[in-house]
Amino acid sequence: MYGTFVVGIVFCVGVGGISGQLVRVQLQRDTERRVDLCDRDSECVPSIQYCNTATESPSKLKKCGYMQDIRVEGVCCPASNNNVPNKRKRQTSNDSDESDLDKALDRASPEPIKPFPEDPSCGINSKTTSSIMNVQSTTASDWPWMAVFLETLGYTNFCGGVILNRRFVLTAAHCFKKYTKKDLVIRLGEYDFTMKNETQYIDYRATDIRVHPDYDKATNINDIAIVKLNRPTTYNTFIRPICLPKTNMVVYKKTAIVTGWGQTSFGGEISDILMEVPVPVWDHINCTSAFTQPIFRTNLCAASYNGGKDSCLGDSGGPLLMQRQDGKWTNIGVVSWGIGCAEQGKPGVYTKVTSYLKWIAVNAQDVN
Ligand code: ARG
Numbered sequence: 001m002y003g004t005f006v007v008g009i010v011f012c013v014g015v016g017g018i019s020g021q022l023v024r025v026q027l028q029r030d031t032e033r034r035v036d037l038c039d040r041d042s043e044c045v046p047s048i049q050y051c052n053t054a055t056e057s058p059s060k061l062k063k064c065g066y067m068q069d070i071r072v073e074g075v076c077c078p079a080s081n082n083n084v085p086n087k088r089k090r091q092t093s094n095d096s097d098e099s100d101l102d103k104a105l106d107r108a109s110p111e112p113i114k115p116f117p118e119d120p121s122c123g124i125n126s127k128t129t130s131s132i133m134n135v136q137s138t139t140a141s142d143w144p145w146m147a148v149f150l151e152t153l154g155y156t157n158f159c160g161g162v163i164l165n166r167r168f169v170l171t172a173a174h175c176f177k178k179y180t181k182k183d184l185v186i187r188l189g190e191y192d193f194t195m196k197n198e199t200q201y202i203d204y205r206a207t208d209i210r211v212h213p214d215y216d217k218a219t220n221i222n223d224i225a226i227v228k229l230n231r232p233t234t235y236n237t238f239i240r241p242i243c244l245p246k247t248n249m250v251v252y253k254k255t256a257i258v259t260g261w262g263q264t265s266f267g268g269e270i271s272d273i274l275m276e277v278p279v280p281v282w283d284h285i286n287c288t289s290a291f292t293q294p295i296f297r298t299n300l301c302a303a304s305y306n307g308g309k310d311s312c313l314g315d316s317g318g319p320l321l322m323q324r325q326d327g328k329w330t331n332i333g334v335v336s337w338g339i340g341c342a343e344q345g346k347p348g349v350y351t352k353v354t355s356y357l358k359w360i361a362v363n364a365q366d367v368n
Helices: 017-032 087-091 100-108 284-290 353-363
Strands: 042-045 063-068 070-078 146-151 157-163 168-171 184-188 202-204 206-211 225-229 255-260 275-280 299-302 319-323 329-337 348-352
Touching (some): 100 353, 168 329, 168 353, 284 299, 329 353
Antiparallel strands (some): 063 070, 146 157, 157 168, 168 225, 184 202, 206 225, 329 348
């Protein structure tokens, strides 16, 4: 969590022309590197999961240089309706806010998907958005839905998450690039890592890590995962679930709160104490034009417009929180990635939770 006190608001986004120029420079570099191209009847896609029509076994697919603002290594797929993320398509307003899997789940299920049951105690604390003015440490029971992932070797935290119900924690898919379920502990009810008994945290092991099946590490699309705890938790003052937003919740240009134990400056130390920082959610168009990397309709951007307030490394998987009309807190975003931290014009990028409500409902039901 990164935050400094900055007075005044300076808009510095919407520089549409820049990305075109950067792409051209990148293209030149790729030509110099003589990136492999695909045969005429196949096309280069970022990874095997974009091939709808792969006839070859995956290992036989030729490697190629896939261009999407940045060059990543891709594979050649027999061309025809491959599900390639297309920058222009993603950025138009009629592009769907739903993830492809959520749309497919709708089509596939004969009955509507059972809505995710909301616990009456979800999202309740004694805070209001307007009372949170700056980055600050919270008190121990402020954000009782926070989960933290620790690696078992050194017991250091590498990601955050939120409690969905007694059995499941929502977090980011990229948290599991390095760690598998035997390498981690999920701690609920933590607040200050330097104190032993302030909250009586409880550690759990993961019995299942459900990474979104369409997560792609090259583009960070669908950066969301659900982790199943080895036993159901019990709720108390320090352990309670978050609420989920409704599909139509209006979030753009509104203030959200991001919470975590991540770095308090880029490259600096992770925090011992849970931090909170208020950040406006950027308009989608300002978000896409802030980056040369692909931004999807299933992303949200948030950070102070003039820099200084942002999430940072170690906050990943943690929540971007917004208060509903009824005062309850909902998790509207999952901390995904950024360029540096808190730099002016480079907001934090989040996975937009409302795009994954069906996937969450399907994957976080079995609470016993
Ligand atoms: N990917 C980072 C992590 O694993 C999160 C970075 C967020 N960066 C930002 N500037 N908001 O912790």
